[in-house]
Amino acid sequence: MTTTQDGTQDGIDTPRLELPLPAQLVAGVWSAPAEQLDLILEDAFLGTQLGAAAATSAADVERVAAAAQVAYESGAWVRMSPAARADVLDQVADALEGEVPRLAALEAFATGVPVTQTSIVGMIVPGAFRLVAQTLRDGVLLEHHQGMSGNGVEVHRLPLGPALCLVPWNAPAPMAAHKIASSLAAGCPTILKPSEYAPYATTELARIVAGVLAEAGLGSGVDAGTFQLVQGGPGVGGSLVSDPRVRAVSFTGGLPGGRAIAAACAADFTATQLELGGNNPLVVLPDADPADAARAAVDLLTTLNGQWCRALGRLVVPAEIADEIVSLALDRLADLRVGDPLDPATELGPLVHSVHLGRVHAELEAKVAVGGVTCTSTSVPEQGHFLAPTLLTGVPAAEAQHEIFGPVATVHAYNTLDEALELANGTPYGLEGYVLGADTDQAMAFARQVRAGEVKVNGSTIMSLHLMTPRPAWGLSGLGEEGTVETIRIFTGARVVGVEGGFALHGR
16 A cells, blocks of 8 residues: 555555545655544544555655746746647547546545446546636737837736645545646646545545646656645645645635645735635525425535535525425425436435535524524435435524535525515625525526625526636625636736836826
């Protein structure tokens, strides 16, 4: 169970899947991380233990930062033209295409999300590299304007410096692909840290990316810091976030972690992009079909087992059909096929880890303590980290402010549209919103008033409305905008160059 310098690994044998050992890539050399965390990784379906999570040592973290700085100051990747970088990123996409089934299986095993869902989301992995490659060719890093004197003015978007990409555990490989494809497209030497809870697919993704870069001549010497991988928990991430050599940080995760990162980045004015989740409303308008409302609610409640930042947090329904919608939703929940996330027939799997399962149970108990009534209908196995999807009625809106990050949502009845809008906007978060109604124009008019970065009308998929629109975060949902163009630009600074053709007012 070791990792060799070329990145090949012995595996961890489990009853259902061979897992790669978590590995690190430091200054061009693959190795096993030297330290372990106080966290035991688990098989989410069986509930069995797999061994301690790995962590990169402080000495190796220092080597990572130093190698990234050398690559930024002298490396070929920073100096390479956007078109040439695009060609390499397309090669990464080519190498990843055939690996999607393997990555999807590793994601399903680690997160508990059914493999049918991780396979769909897994197409983001090669797609992210293809999309940024095309965006580079379309000129995202260079703009041309005409100055007051008629001379040309250029806006060059240049890499800020070493970039750090911090990835959560719920869809780690797709999010890692989006972040590192964007930072590499910007020209930044890139450091990737996956979540300690789900390192497997991200480690394999990094191995493939590093292999392509090495073939392009970017794996040794001053270029060894072009792309690196570290493992560990908040301590490892925090050390790199606080390192003044790191000039841009992209983080997806929880609010406490986001606040800590924002504070650390403020000290050195490090560019920061944060997506921190949401307590997202689904507003059912009075003219909506109750069956459609129930279907949308169940989709949003159970996609990724409820472990995603755009999941349903609050179901806002007309008082006169509230009971009917809840009843229809429970009928649908009762029919879910629950089981092994690696089984293509499974529609609902376990939560990621016993630690997270305990957190969700604690949230449920807190909601019941303030008047919540649990409504469930899904039979789940006793083994593993399963939780029956739950709708909670009777919870005061003031007690439903924060996301639970599991298949749990509160239900809030309203009598007027003004009340519905107040409920929809009655949270400090603002990531995603959903509106359902038969009259599309009326639903759109309501959606325009929902305080969230993206608001979907009559839809409940996991995908964004458009590949080229931003994915903003309002309030406690984050800082800065994600998106095809926006994420690339997080890692860049603008340099404006042009011939002015004029002189000072009082010059002679």
